[in-house]
């Protein structure tokens with residue numbers, strides 16, 4: 001996406017985000033993806049990692065929250081264009097003066113921010129139900145990490161959605177893409193457990209850097225330099241993703257006008 | 266004799282049709298993605314998490330637990346789709362209009378998923394041997410095979426009940442997903458049950474999968490069939506109870522729907 | 532000045548079928564269509580099902596790329612300048628889809644207003660004004676889900692007027708409305724025209740085109756078969772009369788037999804429950820009645836009338852009797 005657009009259209013982005021939230025607030029699939037599944041994963045991980053000692057509860061809270069972020073990005077943001085098509089609203093969103101990617105950016109903003117509920121609910125679960133005393137080691141840096149992660153996730157989502165539309169072949173793998181990212185991004189265990197050859201894959205995944213920044217700032221496992229590195233890489237990936245997305249959206253919209261795929265019967 | 270043949274045909278048709286209908290829109294790659302890669306990814310995730318938790322000492326425990334748990338993909342999602350599919354396709358009124366034997370019609374829908382689920386577990390265990398070196402040299406293979414079959418049947422029993430619930434609720438996927446994920450905790454696939462709070466242990470005992478997973482762990486570690494036989498008996502009993510409850514609900518649903526004329530609208 | 536120029540437009544759909552052996556089928560939806568619409572004109576596009584009306588409108592609304600031909604809106608090219616064009620156009624594709632059903636009408640409008648960059652201060656006033664104009668005042672807070680079909684279609688009108696476009700594309704806007712609703716709807720369209728908007732309207736209803744449109748293009752199988760004012764089109768058939776015969780269960784062969792009578796210029800059949808109304812166009816007028824009755828050969832017939840041709844008859848003749 002053209003960065004300039006974000007400034008020109010900031011008001012539209014916010015309206016789109018607001019309306020998106022209101023439109024889907026009681027959608028049961030979303031409820032499952034951002035609330036039920038991460039909480040069950042949190043419960044499981046709390047039971048499983050009991051023996052580790054130390055700050056594992058905080059680690060689980062952040063990690064299971066991240067699973068909610070990724071699953072909602074994959075399934076909700078990934079399908080955001082398709083969902084509009086099924087509703088028959090895609091045509092009205094394309095043939096208007098607002099660039100289409102601005103709209104999808106707003107929708108992804110809503111989805112990603114909304115999926116921060118995952119982390120919050122895991123926190124409440126661990127604190128209230130399991131009675132852990134959870135302490136945030138670097139609250140300010142953590143907050144910064146959250147903001148950058150949100151941006152990185154939104155941008156990543158902007159690449160996924162048009163890919164899913166243009167190549168049905170990729171979308172078929174959607175279900176099979178959920179857990180691998182949990183694994184490769186080190187949400188709930190360090191990637192050092194994995195074979196060496198997977199490390200480069202982790203490095204090119206924005207969720208990996210988000211997980212690092214969030215874990216390091218919440219448990220205090222990393223120093224400021226490490227955190228800054230993760231921040232920098234998230235920013236770089238966001239810029240790259242937005243650039244790729246702008247190209248993809250152009251191609252996708254042109255292709256859709258050629259193939260007559262803006263609506264379904 | 267003729268009615269038996271008729272019923273068999275009905276059973277078989279329901280079986281094939283529901284299975285074909287479910288996967289007709291899928292391409293082979295989708296089938297691979299959903300039947301091989303998705304289970305693999307899930308097993309990998311929980312096994313790595315488990316080995317992180319146990320310092321790598323107890324990998325078999327997680328591999329076996331999650332491999333058997335894979336049967337719930339077919340048992341719950343597959344079976345529910347087969348039963349709920351009629352409602353979405355709007356064919357339910359036609360089915361209820363036929364004199365077909367309801368029992369055959371009902372259980373026919375689960376049959377293919379039993380095979381599918383059992384196959385899924387076998388593939389999952391092969392991944393376990395291949396990637397995590399799970400050792401089957403001490404295993405009574407036929408007993409393990411029976412365990413897989415029994416566990417799959419009992420999970421499909423729960424699936425039949427869930428499928429009938431899907432005829433009543435609007436949020437099928439929500440309920441299914443939640444049950445599937447809860448099983449990850451309660452079946453003992455990932456946590457040793459005796460470390461859970463008492464009420465959770467008690468709940469585990471009335472679910473399918475729990476005893477199947479325990480049996481598989483014993484057998485693969487070299488245990489004998491007689492050690493697990495009582496557990497397998499209970500496992501299949503539990504499955505049959507769920508299946509029967511599902512069948513009752515199915516009949517009740519048909520009755521209600523006919524009485525109130527809500528076949529299409531529910 | 533021309534608002535819209537369409538020159539030799541062609542649009543093909545390619546549908547691939549089959550999983551293993553893929554075959555591509557080509558459907559020529561619009562073959563060779565040319566027309567111009569002047570600023571402030573209300574232009575009608577008439578044609579049977581599948582004639583290519585919607586396809587033409589979608590090309591104009593920047594939703595489809597043409598395969599050949601040149602299409603300009605406000606002098607701008609539909610492919611190169613799509614973004615600029617989009618600021619000036621509004622469109623409706625008849626039917627209920629295309630709204631967020633789980634949101635209220637006001638939220639729907641607020642959303643689209645923001646996508647059209649209508650200043651929030653302005654849209655605050657414009658939304659109630661538009662709701663009032665389409666007769667939805669007082670119901671704007673309800674979820675669209677609970678709206679009737681007609682209400683949804685009227686909400687679409689409000690939606691497409693948010694940014695006050697100069698050009699409107701209305702694809703069968705009255706489809707599925709009851710007669711009263713359709714009449715109110717036509718009133719709305721008339722008002723829009725009096726606001727000097729350029730409007731392209733497609734419809735199946737002759738009287739609608741007759742009463743609303745300044746000029747009408749009749750399109751069939753992707754080709755324009757006539758383009759003129761409604762009264763000029765009627766002149767095509769002014770030398771004809773229409774014999775209407777009410778029948779009960781007439782056979783296809785009999786219809787064909789009548790169609791092939793030497794004095795019959797065109798024939799169409801209108802189904803009404805158990806009855807069929809045969810509309811026979813002929814220069815003979817009342818003199819044709821005996822021969823038609825003879826062809827019906829003792830079958831039960833109801834009312835028989837002879838009347839002047841309407842635009843519909845002209846249309847029937849142009850598209851060869853298939854309505």
Ligand SMILES: Nc1ncnc2c1ncn2[C@@H]1O[C@H](COP(=O)(O)OP(=O)(O)OP(=O)(O)O)[C@@H](O)[C@H]1O
Nearest residue numbers: 260544546558560579580581582583584585586587
């Ligand atoms: N997306 C599509 N893919 C393939 N063929 C299509 C598609 N859309 C339309 N067609 C075909 O193109 C032809 C023209 O369709 P179009 O919708 O433009 O007709 P129309 O004049 O609007 O008809 P109607 O009066 O039924 O609305 C038809 O034969 C139709 O089947």
Ligand SMILES: [Mg+2]
Nearest residue numbers: 584585586702
């Ligand atoms: Mg049309």
